[in-house]
Amino acid sequence: MPANPFNGFTDYGIGIGLRVPHYRHILAEHPVVDWFEIISENFMVDGGRPLEVLDQILEQYSVVQHGVAMYFGSADRLNREHLKRLKRLVKRTGTPWLSDHLCWGSVDGRYTHDLLPMPYTFAAAKVTAERIRQARDFLEVPICVENVSSYAEYHVSEMTEWEFLSEVVEQADCGILLDVNNIYVSAQNHGFDPYAYLDNIPHGRVGQIHIAGHSKFEKYILDTHDHPVLDPVWEMYAHVIKKTGPTATLLEWDDRIPSFEEVHREALKARRFLPSDNKGKRTS
Amino acid sequence: MSSVRSQAELKEFQRQMAGLLFQPLNTAWKTRKKTPGGDDIAAMAASLIKPNDRLSSFERLQIYNRCYWFRVLDSLYDDFPGLLALLGNRKFLKLVTAYLIRHPSESFTLRNLGSRLENFLLAEPEYAGERQQAALDMVRFEWAQIVAFDGPARKPVSAREIQGQHPESLRFGLQPYLTLLALDHAVDHYLLAVKSDETAGLRSAASNTSEKTPIQKSTRRPAAPKKERVYLAVHRYENALFYKRLEPEAFVLLTALKTGLTLESACNKALKLAKPTRKNSAAFQLKLAEWFADWSSLGWLTPYTSDKPKKTKTIL
Numbered sequence: 001m002p003a004n005p006f007n008g009f010t011d012y013g014i015g016i017g018l019r020v021p022h023y024r025h026i027l028a029e030h031p032v033v034d035w036f037e038i039i040s041e042n043f044m045v046d047g048g049r050p051l052e053v054l055d056q057i058l059e060q061y062s063v064v065q066h067g068v069a070m071y072f073g074s075a076d077r078l079n080r081e082h083l084k085r086l087k088r089l090v091k092r093t094g095t096p097w098l099s100d101h102l103c104w105g106s107v108d109g110r111y112t113h114d115l116l117p118m119p120y121t122f123a124a125a126k127v128t129a130e131r132i133r134q135a136r137d138f139l140e141v142p143i144c145v146e147n148v149s150s151y152a153e154y155h156v157s158e159m160t161e162w163e164f165l166s167e168v169v170e171q172a173d174c175g176i177l178l179d180v181n182n183i184y185v186s187a188q189n190h191g192f193d194p195y196a197y198l199d200n201i202p203h204g205r206v207g208q209i210h211i212a213g214h215s216k217f218e219k220y221i222l223d224t225h226d227h228p229v230l231d232p233v234w235e236m237y238a239h240v241i242k243k244t245g246p247t248a249t250l251l252e253w254d255d256r257i258p259s260f261e262e263v264h265r266e267a268l269k270a271r272r273f274l275p276s277d278n279k280g281k282r283t284s
Numbered sequence: 285m286s287s288v289r290s291q292a293e294l295k296e297f298q299r300q301m302a303g304l305l306f307q308p309l310n311t312a313w314k315t316r317k318k319t320p321g322g323d324d325i326a327a328m329a330a331s332l333i334k335p336n337d338r339l340s341s342f343e344r345l346q347i348y349n350r351c352y353w354f355r356v357l358d359s360l361y362d363d364f365p366g367l368l369a370l371l372g373n374r375k376f377l378k379l380v381t382a383y384l385i386r387h388p389s390e391s392f393t394l395r396n397l398g399s400r401l402e403n404f405l406l407a408e409p410e411y412a413g414e415r416q417q418a419a420l421d422m423v424r425f426e427w428a429q430i431v432a433f434d435g436p437a438r439k440p441v442s443a444r445e446i447q448g449q450h451p452e453s454l455r456f457g458l459q460p461y462l463t464l465l466a467l468d469h470a471v472d473h474y475l476l477a478v479k480s481d482e483t484a485g486l487r488s489a490a491s492n493t494s495e496k497t498p499i500q501k502s503t504r505r506p507a508a509p510k511k512e513r514v515y516l517a518v519h520r521y522e523n524a525l526f527y528k529r530l531e532p533e534a535f536v537l538l539t540a541l542k543t544g545l546t547l548e549s550a551c552n553k554a555l556k557l558a559k560p561t562r563k564n565s566a567a568f569q570l571k572l573a574e575w576f577a578d579w580s581s582l583g584w585l586t587p588y589t590s591d592k593p594k595k596t597k598t599i600l
Contacts, residue, residue: 041393046436047461049523069392075295082392107298111389112305113355114348119297121288152344153334156288156297191336219338220347 006175008096
């Protein structure tokens, strides 16, 4: 199952997010890494240092694009300028698939710059799926949507989050970027069984997996990406790998970022849960 | 709101949620009890958000309300460290909060968040207190650096392209990432004294949460910038950010070229300002040659084009 239409029939291994504090090390030392995930919006610029760094990375590494501002779940029309910039970047990186979040974040052209949870209704699923289809048709690259962590649920919801995710990806015929940490965080915040989530999604559509750390507060958990991956999240990762097969996996570490080696070492812990013949495998 | 059963209802739902998220925090960085119009925020939150066994609807809203403000404020703190140092934290926070209430982000990227700050400050100068003019100079200077960092570049003009052309008809463009500034304060020297972290410039986080209040950042506060007329070119060279002081005549010449004047007309403007005597005329000619050699080596001069802005379109 690792190579499927939703990740461009690739078999990527374990990657890490490309982050500014690591640029110097990566460009000077050329460490062996299966692949890097970039935040698309950081490189949807017209010129300068960001694109210079990206081109240097692309000379040696495979890169997958991950977006934070497409807002598939917003009721606004898709922004053509955004899509055009994104498509230019897709051509530059040759990303075999791209991902963004199953959320909303803008309305009437005003942006919250947040990944806000959707109202889980059939109408919202239909709108979201339609926008994913439109984006994919324009960008001409497979799309995976990522489940977000959340701290609120709405009265209007008509189904569970995993039912909503399944509804959207089936209607849009797109892939899933399954963020295991986000499921754990949301499960703790809302009191659902994270394994019910993992067991009740279309596993054949999982094109990529995210893992990350989080922070515990008195009454809730925040998805802060500033810690190593916690044991319950690794256990969920092991569970989902049994369902999906070895799948492109990426560690996110966005705040209090330690050395490149430490981040990479943390990511490679995922190998413990992969079948032995997949531990070093990567084709594209 | 009782249902989301259509795209129109989804939009209305999102409008209501965004209206709550954009509500400014109180001085303790918490969600306010009432909107400026007197509406009860807890009641509004309860109509949209479910409570759970640990958090009320209001408390769940507060998580997002705080994250929104921390994120956008953080972005402006990062982009305008000189303005922060100039105004001090209290005034800066008041200014950028008012700015964000008036001008919420209209771009997919936080990079553009401060694009309207200059105009806001021009319209509402009282937010800068006694340092209005210095604050305006600093905002212009810091925004120019954002443009220089990742603005578009054109291919510099080649000698072959201008060979045989006459100064009376020859026009140049300037690199779009180059900003020319005529300021009344030495904000360049001031910012050098403030800045210590040069790694800023890219936002790389994919996490949507932040629990750090912007005031946790510390910034050096040197003495006020010296009042003096300063002409600056803010640009990049080999993708590193630079700012360069210009002589007044050089500034006039470049500005004239940027507005589309011919080389001859632009040089005449500079010449008029320099008022060279017969004695130092040769020296001015030499200076002109040096400037053009310098600007060419920096790649500032591009083939002339008349730009017309494009409109953003939506699809569906």
